[in-house]
Amino acid sequence: xxxxxxRPVLVAALLAxxxxxGRFAVAGAxxxxxxxxxxxxxxxxPSLLGPITSAGRVGWECKxxxxxxxxxxxxxxxxxxxxxx
Amino acid sequence: MRLLLAVTIIWGLVAARAAAQTYTPQRPLPxxxxxxxxxxxxxxxxxxxxxxxxxxxxxxxxxxxxxAEFKRILALNPxxxxxxxxxxxxxxxxxxxxRYDDAARELRAAIALDPAFLAxxxxxxxxxxSRGDLGEARQxxxxxxxxxxxxxxALYSRGIVALQAGxxxxxxxxxxxxxxxxxxxxxxxxxxxxxxxxxxxxxxxERELRTALSLAPAYARARFAxxxxxxxxxxxxxxxxxxxxxxxxxAGDPALQNIAASARDSIPVP
Numbered sequence: 001x002x003x004x005x006x007r008p009v010l011v012a013a014l015l016a017x018x019x020x021x022g023r024f025a026v027a028g029a030x031x032x033x034x035x036x037x038x039x040x041x042x043x044x045x046p047s048l049l050g051p052i053t054s055a056g057r058v059g060w061e062c063k064x065x066x067x068x069x070x071x072x073x074x075x076x077x078x079x080x081x082x083x084x085x
Numbered sequence: 086m087r088l089l090l091a092v093t094i095i096w097g098l099v100a101a102r103a104a105a106q107t108y109t110p111q112r113p114l115p116x117x118x119x120x121x122x123x124x125x126x127x128x129x130x131x132x133x134x135x136x137x138x139x140x141x142x143x144x145x146x147x148x149x150x151x152x153a154e155f156k157r158i159l160a161l162n163p164x165x166x167x168x169x170x171x172x173x174x175x176x177x178x179x180x181x182x183x184r185y186d187d188a189a190r191e192l193r194a195a196i197a198l199d200p201a202f203l204a205x206x207x208x209x210x211x212x213x214x215s216r217g218d219l220g221e222a223r224q225x226x227x228x229x230x231x232x233x234x235x236x237x238x239a240l241y242s243r244g245i246v247a248l249q250a251g252x253x254x255x256x257x258x259x260x261x262x263x264x265x266x267x268x269x270x271x272x273x274x275x276x277x278x279x280x281x282x283x284x285x286x287x288x289x290x291e292r293e294l295r296t297a298l299s300l301a302p303a304y305a306r307a308r309f310a311x312x313x314x315x316x317x318x319x320x321x322x323x324x325x326x327x328x329x330x331x332x333x334x335x336a337g338d339p340a341l342q343n344i345a346a347s348a349r350d351s352i353p354v355p
Binding site: 032033035036039040041042043044045046047048049050051052053054055056057058062064065067068069070071072073075076077078079080081082 | 132133136137139140143144165166167169170173174177180181199202203204206207208210211212214215233235236237238239241242245248249263266267270271272273275276279282301304305306309310313316317337338344348351352
Protein backbone atom coordinates (compact mmCIF):
# COMPACT_ATOMS: atom_id res chain seq x y z
CA UNK A 1 0.00 0.00 0.00
CA UNK A 2 1.38 3.40 -0.93
CA UNK A 3 2.11 6.04 1.69
CA UNK A 4 -0.52 8.34 0.17
CA UNK A 5 -3.24 5.78 0.90
CA UNK A 6 -2.17 4.91 4.49
CA ARG A 7 -3.03 8.28 5.96
CA PRO A 8 -6.64 8.56 4.68
CA VAL A 9 -7.30 4.95 5.72
CA LEU A 10 -5.99 5.59 9.23
CA VAL A 11 -8.06 8.78 9.57
CA ALA A 12 -11.18 6.97 8.36
CA ALA A 13 -10.59 4.12 10.81
CA LEU A 14 -10.11 6.56 13.66
CA LEU A 15 -13.31 8.42 12.74
CA ALA A 16 -15.21 5.17 12.54
CA UNK A 17 -13.90 4.18 15.98
CA UNK A 18 -14.94 7.54 17.44
CA UNK A 19 -18.39 7.23 15.91
CA UNK A 20 -18.85 3.73 17.30
CA UNK A 21 -17.65 4.81 20.78
CA GLY A 22 -19.93 7.85 20.67
CA ARG A 23 -22.90 5.72 19.71
CA PHE A 24 -22.17 3.30 22.52
CA ALA A 25 -21.88 6.18 24.99
CA VAL A 26 -25.20 7.68 23.89
CA ALA A 27 -26.84 4.27 23.90
CA GLY A 28 -25.40 3.63 27.36
CA ALA A 29 -26.80 6.87 28.73
CA UNK A 30 -30.19 6.24 27.15
CA UNK A 31 -30.36 2.69 28.48
CA UNK A 32 -29.45 3.93 31.98
CA UNK A 33 -32.23 6.52 31.83
CA UNK A 34 -34.61 3.85 30.55
CA UNK A 35 -33.56 1.52 33.34
CA UNK A 36 -34.22 4.22 35.94
CA UNK A 37 -37.66 5.12 34.59
CA UNK A 38 -39.57 2.69 36.81
CA UNK A 39 -37.49 3.28 39.91
CA UNK A 40 -39.15 6.54 41.02
CA UNK A 41 -41.90 5.18 43.22
CA UNK A 42 -44.61 7.40 44.76
CA UNK A 43 -44.71 7.76 48.54
CA UNK A 44 -46.68 5.37 50.72
CA UNK A 45 -50.46 5.44 51.03
CA PRO A 46 -51.70 7.07 54.24
CA SER A 47 -52.08 4.71 57.19
CA LEU A 48 -55.61 3.95 58.38
CA LEU A 49 -57.37 6.41 60.65
CA GLY A 50 -58.20 4.98 64.08
CA PRO A 51 -61.41 3.50 65.49
CA ILE A 52 -64.49 5.51 66.49
CA THR A 53 -66.52 4.96 69.67
CA SER A 54 -70.21 4.09 69.83
CA ALA A 55 -71.01 7.81 69.90
CA GLY A 56 -70.31 7.78 66.16
CA ARG A 57 -68.66 10.52 64.17
CA VAL A 58 -69.75 13.68 65.94
CA GLY A 59 -67.89 16.40 64.06
CA TRP A 60 -64.86 17.89 65.74
CA GLU A 61 -65.21 15.69 68.81
CA CYS A 62 -64.31 12.65 66.69
CA LYS A 63 -60.54 12.47 66.15
CA UNK A 64 -60.54 10.33 62.96
CA UNK A 65 -63.18 12.54 61.38
CA UNK A 66 -61.21 15.63 62.40
CA UNK A 67 -58.06 14.12 60.84
CA UNK A 68 -59.95 13.30 57.65
CA UNK A 69 -61.09 16.93 57.27
CA UNK A 70 -57.96 18.71 58.46
CA UNK A 71 -56.02 20.95 56.09
CA UNK A 72 -52.72 20.36 57.92
CA UNK A 73 -50.62 17.29 57.16
CA UNK A 74 -49.68 16.63 60.81
CA UNK A 75 -53.27 16.45 62.01
CA UNK A 76 -54.26 14.53 58.87
CA UNK A 77 -51.82 11.80 60.00
CA UNK A 78 -50.07 11.69 56.62
CA UNK A 79 -46.79 9.80 56.16
CA UNK A 80 -43.90 11.56 57.85
CA UNK A 81 -41.49 10.16 55.28
CA UNK A 82 -38.81 7.47 55.33
CA UNK A 83 -36.29 9.99 56.66
CA UNK A 84 -38.19 10.52 59.92
CA UNK A 85 -36.40 9.22 63.04
CA MET B 86 -83.35 15.01 126.41
CA ARG B 87 -86.17 14.86 123.84
CA LEU B 88 -84.71 17.86 122.06
CA LEU B 89 -81.27 16.20 121.85
CA LEU B 90 -82.84 13.01 120.41
CA ALA B 91 -84.74 15.00 117.75
CA VAL B 92 -81.57 16.85 116.69
CA THR B 93 -79.69 13.56 116.44
CA ILE B 94 -82.40 12.00 114.25
CA ILE B 95 -82.57 15.05 111.92
CA TRP B 96 -78.77 15.10 111.59
CA GLY B 97 -78.76 11.39 110.75
CA LEU B 98 -81.35 11.86 108.00
CA VAL B 99 -79.44 14.77 106.43
CA ALA B 100 -76.17 12.78 106.51
CA ALA B 101 -77.81 9.76 104.86
CA ARG B 102 -79.28 11.92 102.08
CA ALA B 103 -75.89 13.53 101.41
CA ALA B 104 -74.31 10.07 101.12
CA ALA B 105 -77.01 8.96 98.66
CA GLN B 106 -76.34 11.99 96.49
CA THR B 107 -72.67 11.03 96.29
CA TYR B 108 -73.53 7.65 94.75
CA THR B 109 -76.06 8.67 92.12
CA PRO B 110 -76.12 5.87 89.53
CA GLN B 111 -74.71 6.84 86.09
CA ARG B 112 -77.37 4.93 84.21
CA PRO B 113 -80.88 5.55 85.66
CA LEU B 114 -82.91 2.39 86.01
CA PRO B 115 -85.56 1.94 83.33
CA UNK B 116 -88.99 3.08 84.38
CA UNK B 117 -90.75 0.50 82.27
CA UNK B 118 -91.80 -3.07 82.83
CA UNK B 119 -92.62 -3.64 79.16
CA UNK B 120 -90.76 -6.75 77.95
CA UNK B 121 -89.99 -5.39 74.42
CA UNK B 122 -88.79 -2.10 75.90
CA UNK B 123 -86.56 -3.91 78.41
CA UNK B 124 -85.21 -6.11 75.61
CA UNK B 125 -84.39 -3.00 73.52
CA UNK B 126 -82.60 -1.46 76.50
CA UNK B 127 -80.59 -4.65 76.98
CA UNK B 128 -79.63 -4.69 73.30
CA UNK B 129 -78.59 -1.05 73.48
CA UNK B 130 -76.47 -1.83 76.52
CA UNK B 131 -74.88 -4.84 74.78
CA UNK B 132 -74.01 -2.69 71.75
CA UNK B 133 -72.33 -0.08 73.99
CA UNK B 134 -70.35 -2.73 75.87
CA UNK B 135 -69.25 -4.53 72.69
CA UNK B 136 -68.07 -1.25 71.17
CA UNK B 137 -65.95 -0.66 74.26
CA UNK B 138 -64.54 -4.20 74.22
CA UNK B 139 -63.94 -4.10 70.44
CA UNK B 140 -62.07 -0.80 70.59
CA UNK B 141 -60.00 -2.08 73.53
CA UNK B 142 -59.12 -5.15 71.43
CA UNK B 143 -58.06 -2.93 68.52
CA UNK B 144 -55.93 -0.76 70.77
CA UNK B 145 -53.94 -3.83 71.86
CA UNK B 146 -53.75 -5.28 68.32
CA UNK B 147 -56.11 -8.21 68.97
CA UNK B 148 -57.80 -7.90 65.58
CA UNK B 149 -59.53 -11.29 65.63
CA UNK B 150 -61.36 -10.48 68.89
CA UNK B 151 -62.26 -7.05 67.50
CA UNK B 152 -63.79 -8.65 64.39
CA ALA B 153 -65.96 -10.88 66.60
CA GLU B 154 -67.21 -7.94 68.68
CA PHE B 155 -68.09 -5.70 65.74
CA LYS B 156 -69.73 -8.55 63.80
CA ARG B 157 -71.92 -9.25 66.85
CA ILE B 158 -72.84 -5.55 67.01
CA LEU B 159 -73.89 -5.63 63.35
CA ALA B 160 -75.97 -8.76 64.00
CA LEU B 161 -77.88 -6.68 66.58
CA ASN B 162 -78.78 -4.26 63.74
CA PRO B 163 -77.83 -1.00 65.51
CA UNK B 164 -79.37 2.31 64.46
CA UNK B 165 -77.32 5.15 62.98
CA UNK B 166 -74.68 6.35 63.68
CA UNK B 167 -73.74 3.11 65.44
CA UNK B 168 -74.29 0.98 62.33
CA UNK B 169 -71.88 2.88 60.08
CA UNK B 170 -69.43 3.26 62.96
CA UNK B 171 -69.41 -0.49 63.69
CA UNK B 172 -68.73 -1.21 60.01
CA UNK B 173 -65.92 1.37 60.00
CA UNK B 174 -64.32 -0.20 63.11
CA UNK B 175 -64.79 -3.72 61.69
CA UNK B 176 -63.01 -2.61 58.50
CA UNK B 177 -59.99 -1.46 60.53
CA UNK B 178 -59.75 -4.92 62.11
CA UNK B 179 -60.10 -6.67 58.73
CA UNK B 180 -57.45 -4.43 57.14
CA UNK B 181 -55.01 -5.25 59.92
CA UNK B 182 -55.67 -8.94 59.28
CA UNK B 183 -54.84 -8.15 55.58
CA ARG B 184 -58.44 -9.08 54.67
CA TYR B 185 -58.62 -6.06 52.39
CA ASP B 186 -61.62 -7.17 50.34
CA ASP B 187 -63.67 -7.60 53.52
CA ALA B 188 -62.44 -4.22 54.79
CA ALA B 189 -63.44 -2.52 51.54
CA ARG B 190 -66.90 -4.10 51.66
CA GLU B 191 -67.52 -2.82 55.21
CA LEU B 192 -66.29 0.69 54.37
CA ARG B 193 -68.53 0.82 51.30
CA ALA B 194 -71.47 -0.17 53.52
CA ALA B 195 -70.53 2.47 56.12
CA ILE B 196 -70.46 5.17 53.42
CA ALA B 197 -73.81 3.97 52.06
CA LEU B 198 -75.30 4.39 55.56
CA ASP B 199 -73.60 7.76 56.14
CA PRO B 200 -72.74 9.44 52.81
CA ALA B 201 -70.71 12.21 54.49
CA PHE B 202 -68.45 9.84 56.46
CA LEU B 203 -65.04 11.32 55.52
CA ALA B 204 -62.95 9.02 57.74
CA UNK B 205 -64.53 6.00 56.04
CA UNK B 206 -63.71 7.46 52.61
CA UNK B 207 -60.14 8.15 53.72
CA UNK B 208 -59.69 4.57 54.91
CA UNK B 209 -61.36 3.08 51.83
CA UNK B 210 -58.85 4.86 49.56
CA UNK B 211 -55.97 3.43 51.63
CA UNK B 212 -57.51 -0.06 51.63
CA UNK B 213 -58.09 0.12 47.86
CA UNK B 214 -54.45 1.08 47.33
CA SER B 215 -53.45 -1.98 49.39
CA ARG B 216 -55.66 -4.27 47.30
CA GLY B 217 -54.59 -2.63 44.02
CA ASP B 218 -58.05 -1.37 43.06
CA LEU B 219 -57.00 1.97 41.58
CA GLY B 220 -60.38 2.43 39.89
CA GLU B 221 -62.41 2.46 43.09
CA ALA B 222 -59.64 4.32 44.94
CA ARG B 223 -59.86 7.12 42.38
CA GLN B 224 -63.67 7.19 42.47
CA UNK B 225 -63.74 7.48 46.28
CA UNK B 226 -60.87 10.00 46.31
CA UNK B 227 -62.76 12.19 43.81
CA UNK B 228 -65.83 12.07 46.06
CA UNK B 229 -63.73 12.79 49.16
CA UNK B 230 -62.20 15.90 47.54
CA UNK B 231 -65.61 17.05 46.27
CA UNK B 232 -66.91 16.94 49.87
CA UNK B 233 -63.85 18.60 51.41
CA UNK B 234 -61.61 20.30 48.83
CA UNK B 235 -59.09 21.54 51.42
CA UNK B 236 -58.60 18.26 53.27
CA UNK B 237 -54.87 17.44 53.31
CA UNK B 238 -55.59 13.72 53.41
CA ALA B 239 -58.00 13.89 50.48
CA LEU B 240 -55.46 15.78 48.35
CA TYR B 241 -52.58 13.51 49.32
CA SER B 242 -54.61 10.32 48.79
CA ARG B 243 -55.84 11.30 45.34
CA GLY B 244 -52.36 12.48 44.40
CA ILE B 245 -50.90 9.08 45.27
CA VAL B 246 -53.70 7.26 43.42
CA ALA B 247 -53.14 9.50 40.38
CA LEU B 248 -49.37 8.87 40.39
CA GLN B 249 -49.90 5.13 40.64
CA ALA B 250 -52.44 5.25 37.81
CA GLY B 251 -50.21 7.37 35.56
CA UNK B 252 -52.31 10.55 35.80
CA UNK B 253 -49.46 13.01 36.40
CA UNK B 254 -51.63 16.07 35.65
CA UNK B 255 -54.04 15.36 38.54
CA UNK B 256 -51.16 14.41 40.83
CA UNK B 257 -49.45 17.71 40.03
CA UNK B 258 -52.62 19.68 40.85
CA UNK B 259 -53.28 17.82 44.11
CA UNK B 260 -49.76 17.95 45.52
CA UNK B 261 -49.45 21.58 44.41
CA UNK B 262 -52.62 22.47 46.32
CA UNK B 263 -51.55 20.44 49.35
CA UNK B 264 -48.26 22.35 49.43
CA UNK B 265 -49.97 25.74 49.33
CA UNK B 266 -51.24 25.02 52.87
CA UNK B 267 -48.28 22.87 53.92
CA UNK B 268 -45.11 24.31 52.31
CA UNK B 269 -42.82 22.49 54.74
CA UNK B 270 -44.17 19.01 53.98
CA UNK B 271 -41.14 17.34 52.35
CA UNK B 272 -43.02 14.20 51.21
CA UNK B 273 -45.44 16.26 49.12
CA UNK B 274 -42.52 18.08 47.44
CA UNK B 275 -41.09 14.68 46.50
CA UNK B 276 -44.40 13.46 45.02
CA UNK B 277 -44.95 16.74 43.17
CA UNK B 278 -41.45 16.30 41.73
CA UNK B 279 -42.42 12.84 40.45
CA UNK B 280 -45.46 14.32 38.71
CA UNK B 281 -43.31 17.07 37.16
CA UNK B 282 -40.71 14.51 36.03
CA UNK B 283 -43.37 12.41 34.35
CA UNK B 284 -44.63 15.48 32.54
CA UNK B 285 -41.07 16.16 31.30
CA UNK B 286 -40.81 19.33 33.41
CA UNK B 287 -37.34 18.58 34.72
CA UNK B 288 -36.50 22.08 35.97
CA UNK B 289 -39.62 22.10 38.17
CA UNK B 290 -38.92 18.55 39.31
CA GLU B 291 -35.37 19.50 40.28
CA ARG B 292 -36.64 22.54 42.21
CA GLU B 293 -39.16 20.43 44.18
CA LEU B 294 -36.56 17.80 45.00
CA ARG B 295 -34.07 20.41 46.18
CA THR B 296 -36.81 21.88 48.40
CA ALA B 297 -37.60 18.42 49.81
CA LEU B 298 -33.90 17.89 50.53
CA SER B 299 -33.55 21.29 52.17
CA LEU B 300 -36.40 20.27 54.51
CA ALA B 301 -35.12 16.72 55.04
CA PRO B 302 -31.43 16.38 54.05
CA ALA B 303 -31.35 12.60 54.72
CA TYR B 304 -34.34 11.91 52.43
CA ALA B 305 -32.60 9.20 50.38
CA ARG B 306 -35.50 8.62 47.97
CA ALA B 307 -35.58 12.32 47.09
CA ARG B 308 -31.78 12.31 46.70
CA PHE B 309 -32.01 9.37 44.29
CA ALA B 310 -34.84 11.04 42.34
CA UNK B 311 -32.72 14.19 42.05
CA UNK B 312 -29.96 12.05 40.49
CA UNK B 313 -32.44 10.70 37.93
CA UNK B 314 -33.72 14.19 37.07
CA UNK B 315 -30.17 15.55 36.72
CA UNK B 316 -29.38 12.64 34.42
CA UNK B 317 -32.35 13.55 32.26
CA UNK B 318 -31.08 17.13 32.18
CA UNK B 319 -27.69 15.87 30.93
CA UNK B 320 -25.89 16.73 34.19
CA UNK B 321 -24.04 13.44 34.46
CA UNK B 322 -21.40 14.47 37.01
CA UNK B 323 -23.97 16.06 39.32
CA UNK B 324 -26.22 13.01 38.91
CA UNK B 325 -23.37 10.67 39.89
CA UNK B 326 -22.75 12.76 43.02
CA UNK B 327 -26.41 12.55 44.03
CA UNK B 328 -26.49 8.78 43.47
CA UNK B 329 -23.37 8.50 45.61
CA UNK B 330 -25.00 10.48 48.43
CA UNK B 331 -28.18 8.41 48.06
CA UNK B 332 -26.18 5.20 48.66
CA UNK B 333 -25.02 6.67 51.97
CA UNK B 334 -28.41 8.07 53.04
CA UNK B 335 -30.28 4.87 52.06
CA ALA B 336 -28.46 2.76 54.64
CA GLY B 337 -31.79 1.53 56.01
CA ASP B 338 -33.19 0.68 52.57
CA PRO B 339 -30.96 -1.94 50.87
CA ALA B 340 -33.07 -2.03 47.68
CA LEU B 341 -32.73 1.71 47.12
CA GLN B 342 -29.07 1.55 48.10
CA ASN B 343 -28.39 -1.10 45.40
CA ILE B 344 -30.23 0.84 42.69
CA ALA B 345 -28.40 4.05 43.60
CA ALA B 346 -25.03 2.27 43.56
CA SER B 347 -25.78 0.69 40.16
CA ALA B 348 -26.85 4.05 38.73
CA ARG B 349 -23.73 5.72 40.12
CA ASP B 350 -21.46 3.04 38.62
CA SER B 351 -23.21 3.18 35.25
CA ILE B 352 -22.17 6.78 34.68
CA PRO B 353 -18.64 6.91 33.29
CA VAL B 354 -16.14 8.99 35.29
CA PRO B 355 -14.77 11.83 33.09
